[in-house]
Amino acid sequence: MLLRSVKMENIRSYISEEIKLPSGSVMLSGDIGAGKSTVFLAVEFALFGFRPDLDGTSLLRNGAIKGSVQVGFEIDSHSVIIRRSLRRSRSYEVRQGKGFIAVDGVKSELTPSEIKARVLELLGYPKQLLTRSKALIYRYTVYTPQGDMNRILLDSSDSRIDILRRVFQIDKYKRIRENASILIKALRERRAETAGRISDLGEREEQRDMIRSELKGIEAELSGAAEELKRHQGVITLKASELRSIEASVSKLNELRQETRELQTSLREREAQLQATGADAEKARAQLDALKQRLDSIVIPDARPIHELEESLKQKDASYRDFIGKRSAALSQQGLIRSRLDDLKEEIALLENQVESLKTKQEALRSISKPDTAKYLEELSALEAHVKALEAVIQRSHALIEHSEATKQKINALDQCPLCMQGVSSSHKESVCNREDELIAAQRRVLEQKALERDERLQGISRLRGEIEAARSSEKAADLLKAEAENLKNSPRLLTLRCRLKEELLEKEKALTRDLAELSQEREEELKRGLAQLKADAELARERELRLDEKRHIGEMISEKKDHIALLEGRIKQLSEDIRLESERLQELKLRAEELGDVEGEYSRKKQDLDALKAQENELIAMDASIRSRHSLKSEALKAAEEEIAEKRRLAKRNHRLSQILHWVEEHFSSLMMLMEKQVMLNIHCQFDELFREWFEMLLEGALTARLDDSFMPITEQNGYELAVAALSGGEKTSCSLAYRLALNRVINNNLALNTRNFIALDEPTDGFSNQQLDRMRDVLDQLGLKQVIIVSHEQKIESFVESVIRIAKEEHVSRVC
Structure with missing residues (x-):
């Protein structure tokens, strides 16, 4: 894994910043509290999300609603980009939002837990880390905060070994032993439970034999009951056959009665229909006589055909409407022409005044000269741009002076570094103050020079604005005259057109006066009289x-x-015939019903005999069911007893097997797991101890030596005497911590196939180092042989032997890359 970029939006002291990270040795340099360590906290959040010691409140910038971290890195020649987001809710709780992972440009939108699972897969970390709150492998191979490294050295032996077990993934042996103890307890409990369940096996076998004997007696009783039921059912079958032969006669009698009832009903309906039809015929004859009388009383008047009169009426009405239309149109047109003539008189007078005004304005335009305003505006724009640039320089100088003063106050008030917890020396304070004083003096010289230049340009701007104002006033007057002349330029042509139109309208008025003389009132009265006579004739023709x-x-x-x-x-004749036929059929049905005699009484007696036999059959069936029920219960009891005996025999076999498993787990498996864990821990201890000695001697050349005891605790020796880590000086403690850190990193990468083996980040690794120890850091970096090493430090000497330096500064509570 090689880290390529870190982009932060509203993360702690960063508002919006992107840091590009090259390969090789890189140093993140800056004053104490500038925001260097925040970069790696953001990287860890992008990879693994929230942790108990790194929640959203500590990451999202105060006052910000949302933020994000985007990290780019390379793994095995693949380009990977990971982005996580933060959002503050209305209850001020900071939560993770959705993010994405893009591998070689293929982007996948994922939830926070899905991102973590994908990151573990990309880094080659064990999948069981998905449910753990801390990624210890990352903390002790890639980036370890200084406090975490000191904690593993100063914690108790049990705590330290437990951390190392989890880091090296050998805590599984401890979990296996614990699970084996749980298994042993569970096996013992199960064996005791099973022994209790099989203790009555002999008694259950005796009960089974007794049930078998009772079942044989029930089977004999069931056979006798079945034979008696079969004999009785034969008698019932014979009686049922006799009853069915009588049922045919009863059914025939019922059919005859039903048909008789239907014929009686039909006969009554047909008689009613015959009576109603006769009444309808008498009524129709009376209506026919009334129609004949009405036909004889109708008289037809003498008149011309209606179609001839309607055609003449249409022609006469059309002539009258045409006359009225022509007269109305002539009068309306005459009124319009006279109104338009009055309007034309007023328009002609107005246009004559506009022609005179046009001549006056054209003479005034010829006498006005146009000033060169564009040249003045170009000069003014150039001066204003220069003044803005000078103002920006002046503001920046003021800001730099204020920042330098604030830096002096902060460094003078600082006694202890808030990150590494080391004291800040007076020489370091004096160096920072001198540097800031030089910056302040330089910026004040720039202020004086730029302020003088700005005042000169402002005077030039004021002069140009006066000249531009005068030129614009002159241009406005000329533009106004030009616009007025443009509006009036069509007035002469319009005046000529209006005069011609007036002459044409006068000619039209004379022609209309002649037409109206021909359309007289006498002609209209004559047309009205002819139209009224035609309407009267048409009304008579319609009658x-x-x-x-x-x-x-x-x-x-x-x-x-x-x-x-x-x-x-015809209907009356048909109904009379139907009534005669139905009366004859009704008489025939009555004779046939009398022939069947008392068949219903015989059927009732036979039915009673059959019902009594069926009642006896039901009693026999109930007796048979009772015997069968007892047989079924005994059979089920026998089956349950046999199943229970088989289950107890199976449990006896399983109990024997449980005893064998319990003996193997107690005597062999637990001891084997203990031996395997000791062997793995011994192998790791040997590697760890050898590497720790090597790094410690490289950092501290002298009388001090170091080794690891059985609990992985560093033990230092001087002149044959052991010294505790707490008794070492500040630089020696830092050397011990760094050697432990590098040795742990190398051992983890040697034993686990991780994709982060070519990258390490060291947080303030030289705190309290002397100049000689700082020089040895160059050898440490060469000895590491990694593709990318990032050092977070404020030691300026380290800048001389790293390949790249990224400077981070903090101004007005905002961190930026310089």
Whole structure:
């Protein structure tokens, strides 16, 4: 894994910043509290999400609603980008939002837990880390905060060994032993439970034999009951056959009675229909006589045919409407022409005034000269741009001076570094203050020079604005005259057109006056009289047509009535014949019913005998069911007893097997797991101890030596005497911590196939180092032989032997890359 970029939005002291990280040795440099360690906290959040010691509140910038971290890195020549987001809710709780992972440009939107699972797969970390709150392998191979490294050295032996077990993935042996103890307890409990369940096996076998004997007696009783039921059912079958032969006669009698009832009902209905049809025929004959009398009373008046009168009426009405239309149109057009002539007189007078005004304005335009305003505007724009640039320089100088003053105050008030917890020396404070004083003096010289230049340019701007204002006033006056002249340029042509239109309208008015003389009032009265006479003749013709239509309609009604009367007479004849036939059929049915005699009484007696036999059959069936029920219960009891005995025998075999398993787990498996764990821990201890000695001697050349005891605790020796880590000086403690850190990193990468083996980040690894120890850090970096090493430090000397330096500064509570 090689880290390539870290992009942060509203993360702690960063608002929006992206850091590009090259290969090789890289140093993140900056003052104490500048935000260097925040970069690696952001990387860890992007990879693994929230942790108990790294929640959203400690990551999201105060006052921000949302934030994000995007990390880019390479793994085995694949480009990977991971992004996680943060959002503050209304209850001020900070939660993770959705993010994504892009591998070689293929982007996948994922939930926080899905991102963690994919990251573990990419880094080659064990999958069981998905459910753990801390990624210890990452903490002790890639990036270890200084506090965590000191904690593993100063913790108790049990705590330290437990951490190392989890880091090296050998805590599984301890879990296996613990699970084996649980298994042994469970096996013992199960064996005791099984022994209790099989203790009554002999007693259950005796009960089974007793049930078998009782079942044989029930089977003999069941056989006798079945034979008696079969004999009784034969008698019932014979009686049922006799009853069915009588049922046919009873059914025939019922059919005859039903048909008799239906014929009686039909006969009554037909008699009622015959009576109603006779009444309808008498009524129809009376209506026919009334229609004949009405037909004789109709008189037809004498008049011309209506179609001839309607054609003449249409022609006469059209002539009258045409006369009225022509006269109205002529009067309307005459009024419009006279109104338009009045309007033209006013327009002609107005246009004559506009022509005179146009001549005056054209003379005024010729006398006005146009100033060069564009040149003044170009000069003004250039001066204003120069003044803005000077203002920006002045503001920046003020900001730099304020920042330098604030830096001096902060460094003078700082006694202890908030990150490494080391004291800040007076020489370091004086160096920082001198540097800031030089910056302040330089910026004040720049302020004086730029302020003088700005005042000169402002005077030039004021002069140009006055000249531009005067030029614009002159241009406005000329533009106004030009616009007014443009509006009036069509006035001469419009005046000529209006005069021609006035002459044309006068000619049209004379022609209309001649036409109106021909359309007189006498001609209109003559047309009205002819139209009224034609309307009266047409009304008489319509009355004649109505009388003729009524006579034809009555003739049709008389014909329909005659047909209806003939139909009713045929219906009466048919109903009389139907009544005679149905009366004869009814008499025949009564004779056939008398021939069947008392068949119903015989059927009732036979039915009672059969019901008594069926009742006896039901009693026999109930007895058979009772015996069968007892047989079924005994059979089930026998089956349950046999199953229980088989289950107890199976449990006896399983109990024997449980005893064998319990003996193997107690005597062999637990001891084997203990031996395997000791062997793995011994192998790791040998590697760890050898590497720790090597790194410690490289960092501290002298009388001090170091080794690891059985609990992986560093033990230092000087002149043959052992010294505790707490008794070492600050630089010696840091050397011991760094050697432990590097040795742990190498051992983990040698024993686990991780994709982070070519990358390490060291947080303040040289705190308290002397100049000689700082020089040895160059050899340490060369000895590491990794593709990418990132050092977080404020030691300026380290900058001389790393390949790249990234400087981070903090201004107004905002961290930026310089």
